[in-house]
Amino acid sequence: MKFSSLACLLLPAVLPALAELQSRTYLTPPGSFKNLITLGDSYSDVTFSFTGGRQWPRFVEEYINGTLYPFASAGAVCTNNLTDRGPPFLPVMDAQVPMVAAAVQREGVARGLPPSMSADTLVTVWVGSNDLGVLLSSGFVINGTITVAQTAQCAVSVVESMYKLGARNFLFMNVPTLEKSILYGPDGVFYPNFYMTQEHDGMQVNLGIQLLIAQQNYITLSGLGMLAATLDRAHIAYFDSYRLFTDIFRNPSGYLAGTPELVKPAAPCTYPPNVDMMSVVPNCTLVADEELDSYFWHDELHVSEAIAKVIAKNVASVMNGKTNPYTLWLS
């Protein structure tokens, strides 16, 4: 083995860690999958799709001719124990994983799960956006103790809980570029909308969400790496949705039709500032059908159907057992 002079300067303890990280980078996909279980929030919810059309798990189902077992639910945080949004939302750890557990205990075809959770089945976990929203609106620390360290650990623990229920294959999707949405946009981009009508310091919100996303994504990646080493026969992949979205922003015409629109949503709803949302009728508009494929955002927080298809293509390639540029297999 040859070391460069730079490598010789590194502490010996760092070298095995680096080597391990490097070999992990080259882990090959463990195989192909026919069933998809989704856990998470509105970014995966197919019951109420926020894309203006279908949501990405439905496209995956079509692209791979597989079967979707959807548990993701709009508004979900990881757990109300950390970031409490109250009803009617269904947090992943408090509601979605227990639903899977209940289904595991039920017998027969009506149990709402694939024939086997361990073979041919991939579990996607895409959670954190709402946790970070709650943290941000609470000034980064809740009740003096809860920070992004706990929300990130909770997201990682979803994988462990599903492993205990028999799942073995995981695609953990990190928090995407929310800072580019209208909701978290800086002054001049933000306008009062369905998700928030309060006037606020847009620069602070924009930088705050960027900071939280970077922290959540870094902590979940390292946490999953550690977890992967402890779960026998598990295959855990990290899907870098942040980087996928960033690539789309860098080269929009590679993904969107006509003249790509990266800032304005296809279906904006504007409110007067600082109002009680129930007391006013918002001004909602929708671009013409033939323009929809040019829009990155469908509304002030959610991506369009065109972007859902891009996400689905990448997840489908993972499920087909292919190497995917946004997917790092950790085990």
Ligand SMILES: *[C@@H]1O[C@H](CO)[C@@H](O)[C@H](O)[C@H]1NC(C)=O
């Ligand atoms: C899709 O899968 C179903 C059963 O799972 C099968 O009957 C059908 O032939 C498949 N379609 C294609 C196009 O492969």
Ligand SMILES: *[C@@H]1O[C@H](CO)[C@@H](O)[C@H](O)[C@H]1NC(C)=O
């Ligand atoms: C939330 O708190 C309850 C009560 O302390 C506990 O039973 C439960 O396991 C906690 N859930 C998570 C996900 O931490």
Ligand SMILES: *[C@@H]1O[C@H](CO)[C@@H](O)[C@H](O)[C@H]1NC(C)=O
């Ligand atoms: C924070 O403290 C308040 C008041 O004690 C309590 O009602 C709330 O449930 C706590 N929130 C969390 C997430 O622990």
Ligand SMILES: *[C@@H]1O[C@H](CO)[C@@H](O)[C@H](O)[C@H]1NC(C)=O
């Ligand atoms: C509604 O919003 C659109 C743009 O989103 C704007 O062009 C239009 O003037 C608004 N209508 C009203 C009544 O405010």
